[in-house]
Amino acid sequence: MVFTARSLFQALVVNTTIVACLFGAPLAFASSCSEADVEALGWLAKMSRSYREVAYQGVVTFQRGDDLQVMQIARSMEGGQSHELLTRLTGQGASVVRLGHPLNCTHPGQQLLLGELQQVPDCGLAKYYRFQVGEGDRIAGRQGVRVQIQPRDVYRFGYILELDRETGLLLRISTLGRGDKILERFQFADLHLGEPLSPQRDVQTVHPARHPHPDIPAGGPALSASWQVSWLPGGFTPTDAAAAASARRTYTDGLAVFSVFLEQLSRELQPGEGVAREGSTTSYTRGMRLAGQPVLVTVVGEVPVNTARMVADSVRMVH
Template sequence: MARPLGPRMVPARRLLALGLGCGVTLAWAQSHPLVAAAPPASAAGAGGERGVAEWLPRMHDASRQRSYIGTFVVSTNGGAMSSARIWHTADGQLQVERVESLTGAPRSVFRRNEQVVTFLPEAHVVRTERRESLGLFTNLIKGPGGSVPDFYTARRVGADRVAGFETDVVQLQPRDALRYGLRIWSERKSGLVVKLQTLDQDGSVLEQSAFSELVLDAPVRADKLSQMMHATDGWRVEKSEVTRTSPEAEGWQMHEAVPGFHPLNCYKRPVAGAPGPEGTMQWVFSDGLAAVSLFLEPYDANHHAQEGATANGATQSLARRIQGNWWLTAVGEVPPATLRAFAQNLERRR
């Protein structure tokens, strides 16, 4: 089964909700500004209810402009829980953060813009790579051929306190069955996302994440975090060999697009110990909120023994043999039907 290219600590959308670049399944791109920031909270309602194109940019801007320290906890409907301590600082275009796992195997992940360094103390290994950061939301609110408002509605459904901060509670409702809904707690003054729930089609909570404690505008220094991420003396350093490619160059295409999902990036990495040029290709799609990664590699009967679907909270995965001699692993925080739609529309061109 294909493996994600990055470390898994807490689910991707949870980290992305904080503007972090240390997410789960891959490097996603954000090449342009989203849209202009929405008016401040005091102006909400002056011209009517805020829509998606007003709420989301405000949250996005807050994730990139505020420094903070906090403890972030993720729980799933299956009873699993993970937590991490986060230090984040923003200085103009520079984003630096440290994410320290508090559950499971010890792990420290540092990011300085696109550079990501992961320390694994038990193995005494440091892994380095470059990853383009998606940030909170992609630039698809006004993207070509579709936009977030075409597939989600947003409305304020109440107020609450999270980690001592007053928040607006915003419901993002999908317009079809290809994506999950979201309930977001946005800090009232800044817009920073401090709590997030992923909801299934019946409105049940699949996964919840929240700061259990948070210090906004904390004195986090980018130079200190940068020094820590480069302190690799005495560690075994492993450098990722992920390279950019394109589906066309690798011989793949989508017969029909899955509604609302735009291709973002495509990457390839060699398979450890495998001869020849073949490797694992990772093709990333997003609708501006949800992301799907398609991992494609040559079929190996010894390695790819079992087809099927699995779920971990909001994260779904689908593994199957396709196009004869190829193995697909599709992963995303989307309903199972969405992953099946991607699998059914994949075509081998050569």
């Protein structure tokens, strides 16, 4: 995920996936691609830079169907690091702080978003999405620029971004499913730029920022055998160099991210699958037998159910 404030909310509240970073890597995009909308990619580059340049405090809403959450969110920068605070204003009212994220850390999703990780010059994301720029709405008192992102295949969702015309900061994002149905929407209701974090008492959870390098295998539980995902939608790439026997793999195309988990079981499961979806987040689980071993495969992330099913079906043990 590369959507600034929304990414903070997803990382701290909704999604536990940790995405690796590339330190000091320059941002660029393949402007030579005939299918790329240079204006749209320019705005996406500005949005990416805003994550390292813009401090803010504000109130945001996050809506999934009939569920509406309201949060206070803030971000400050000091000594080459960013610090972020999120406080729920509805429900339990918990607060979460993430400290010490290096400003020169560029995540693989940001690199892909701008075509940086392509080994040969090609269209990057423009090969998998269509982009269109237009006049945006006024959101939280600031004029927006609208970037519509439409998938070119059935393996991913679409998006409508509203970016602050002055800074490129993401003001609103709508995730679109089949028939352009809005699956979820994140939006600033109030926004003040350049303000430091307010002192907070009663903070329930503090997350030190973690920054695994993509060439270093991710930690986590190990399995007794190696495995691989043999099919991915076009454009998706690993976010880190997961060890062969690691129980998790994480992939991104620069806009969406999903993880695959493999659990070895001590007994057989009944044939079948389980699907749960909340907004744009799909959780797909299937029990199967691989290399004579009963396993549970789970795919969790921002992809349609059929994509998650195809990814799960492609899991193979490696001898």
